[in-house]
Amino acid sequence: MGIPITNDELLFNQIKCLQGKDYLTIEGTKDLTDRQLQRLIQVMAESPQFKTIPAITILVDGTLTETMVSMFQTCGFHVRDEVAFYQRRLEDLPNVQSDWTIRSLHELNQIDFLKIWKRVISGSLNATSNLSMEKQMESVKSELGNRYKDSCLVAFEEKKPIGVLMPHIEPGTEKEGRLFYFGLVPDERNKRKSRLLHLHALARLKQDFQAAVYVGSTSVNNIPMRKVFERNGCKWIDKKLVYTRTVT
The missing domain is CATH 3.40.630.30 (Gcn5-related N-acetyltransferase (GNAT))
Structure with missing residues (x-):
């Protein structure tokens, strides 16, 4: 099942989406502006094609503004973990x-x-x-x-x-x-x-x-x-x- 893109092609082209039957994981948000990240969260919360996905995960930098933290919470997201990456x-x-x-x-x-x-x-x-x-x-x-x-x-x-x-x-x-x-x-x-x-x-x-x-x-x-x-x-x-x- 592919990601249905409507009017946000540019936004979705900047991130990485991994989607299965019952989940969607979004990575690569580091270069998004606050406004773009707000739009992404809004799309996940309000668009019919995303509202029914059982589990949506978004990986973000830990230095979020209070406004961004509040928006995640308002849209039903909670912090599940903090992850360290190694190479x-x-x-x-x-x-x-x-x-x-x-x-x-x-x-x-x-x-x-x-x-x-x-x-x-x-x-x-x-x-x-x-x-x-x-x-x-x-x-x-x-x-x-x-x-x-x-x-x-x-x-x-x-x-x-x-x-x-x-x-x-x-x-x-x-x-x-x-x-x-x-x-x-x-x-x-x-x-x-x-x-x-x-x-x-x-x-x-x-x-x-x-x-x-x-x-x-x-x-x-x-x-x-x-x-x-x-x-x-x-x-x-x-x-x-x-x-x-x-x-x-």
């Missing part, structure tokens, strides 16, 4: 060695994958999604297209699933690698495995997806994940507020 070039990524086996959805049952992914999400320091696991899977398919099975990976230690990694190329780019999700199941945390799992994900981005650069993000409150990024050579590049409006 790493991949040409000098070290070789990754471990006894783990990485299996994709080409080998795994989708129901089993979702059960493991749900365990990984539980207890996360990142803000929880408003979508069910099934709807999050639909988001993956919508956003990543035909290669979504290549991106849905589970790490096994012997025969035990220990974590999920979901590498992909950011839509609209050719070489920007991202992770749709990444993490360990609860009983494998605090065992010094996060850094290695993250390295496996970066290696997949470089080798299987030919990514040249990795851009990662996590909640500013997720200190363990931020340390993983830093230990794997990622540099802090930006910070954004995450405003969300949901329709039930």
